[in-house]
Amino acid sequence: MQPGQSVQLPEGAKARRVYLSLRDQISDGRLPDGENLPGEQRLAASFGVSRVTVRRALDALSDAGLIEKRAGSGTKVRAQNMAGKAAAMDFNTLMPQLVEMGHSTTARLLSFSYSQAPDFVAQAMGLAAGEKVQIATRVRITDDIPFSHLTTYVPAEIAQSYSEDDLATTPLFKLLERSGVQIEEAHQSVSATLAGPDVAEALDVAVGSALLSLKRVVRDVDGNGVEYLSGLYRPDMFRLEMPLSRVGQGSARHWEPAIGQMDEASG
Amino acid sequence: MQPGQSVQLPEGAKARRVYLSLRDQISDGRLPDGENLPGEQRLAASFGVSRVTVRRALDALSDAGLIEKRAGSGTKVRAQNMAGKAAAMDFNTLMPQLVEMGHSTTARLLSFSYSQAPDFVAQAMGLAAGEKVQIATRVRITDDIPFSHLTTYVPAEIAQSYSEDDLATTPLFKLLERSGVQIEEAHQSVSATLAGPDVAEALDVAVGSALLSLKRVVRDVDGNGVEYLSGLYRPDMFRLEMPLSRVGQGSARHWEPAIGQMDEASG
């Protein structure tokens, strides 16, 4: 029961475009609370579509609870802060940290198998082509709302030291270090992508929604790749927070991440 | 001339879904080079659409140069590594750094005005409601390809110390510090969003494309907000790279950003 998927979503292009655009503007804060929305005619003109199309987009927004339409008065935004922004990435543990109390996170294992490492994984981890890896896909859920879709690749030898059940309950980091792996460095790359049919269903969002994409390669002290993570996060449920401080003097003045200072109330 | 906008994009829902899904799989590396693509009939069955629809998606991919169709042989992926990934965020300067040689970046000023700070900006910067700010929107371009769409909010008093022309040429950081502003800390929040009609045109991408979204609040030594940045980045042209190292011992073991070690060949 989240925006997007739940009700009948206007599958067609234009209405969908209007819907998604307005939805993002609302959750962004660009459209604040109150009676802000322009009239349907005005919106139609602004988007270059007919009023019927705008209407369908607004109906979907209304069904999603993001706006409130009153008969002759107008349409006002019900920002409700998306009831989310519940999680943020913590630099100390590289794990999502729930900033609100009472929110627990559970994981659901979607698939689990051993097979040859895809080329891009093998290349990123520095494995031999065709080396066997464990491939696991799981979804993390908080308050019945899924917020991340994670696929991990771990060399088969290392992965044998923990079980399938371990994966569903324990963070992969802990499992690896428990197995005696000496984790030394990691490299993360953050980007954005669109939700495909499969991921959209798992994350309970509309196909074509924007997702935060994170790829992480973890290496041990010998420089061998021990984990490749490909994660997709719902932007309304997850953000990457980066506190930074300006240090140094003169020409050496530069930015440094201010770690260990995660603002608890930053959500 | 980049994927998405350039040619005739299949506006309709189904064909677009197939197109975007395949495009992401290609740029992700999930579909590697060679003659990998299943036949059109197989794709049609797999996506649950007709062959005509798959066909249009493939035509668009072909126009974008991502695949190569041969008459009776099949369709092979031309990964070409998106010819991009040219820029990455540098932690030291908080500015995009071009990792390939010979690429220069220019800026185009889209709009420039002084007006009241929007609520969410005033709140984030800690300004009085309705305080006047300078609002500037500009697009950064490298090799004729736009890769970022930036909107900055600067308190009017501070903004008066530099000109409109300065903005088009000099990074805002330099302008601020030149004005005697004592920059102390910043907070960045990274997420993802969809390209609206306006941004899509400016960045030469299709409406509804995924964009990396970055919001940054910069404060001076007194804790006053001096800059609010809302940036949208093309994921095929820009990534946020984060090298990390595992430090500390025992229970104090944690991650720390490995700054100043940006891998030049990381793109």
Added chain:
DNA sequence: CCATCTTGTATTATTTATAATACATGTATT
């Protein structure tokens, strides 16, 4: 050479989205 795969091309019908209108009704302002 032949069987069988592939992409290329064409036709047709169905479904759906969209647009253009008109009018009724609720709300608020003057």
Added chain:
DNA sequence: AATACATGTATTATAAATAATACAAGATGG
């Protein structure tokens, strides 16, 4: 009360996407 503007509703026509089908032509392997 009158006016203006908002949403609610309905109708009709146009445009577009999609599906289903058939067949031609190139490529490949036996």
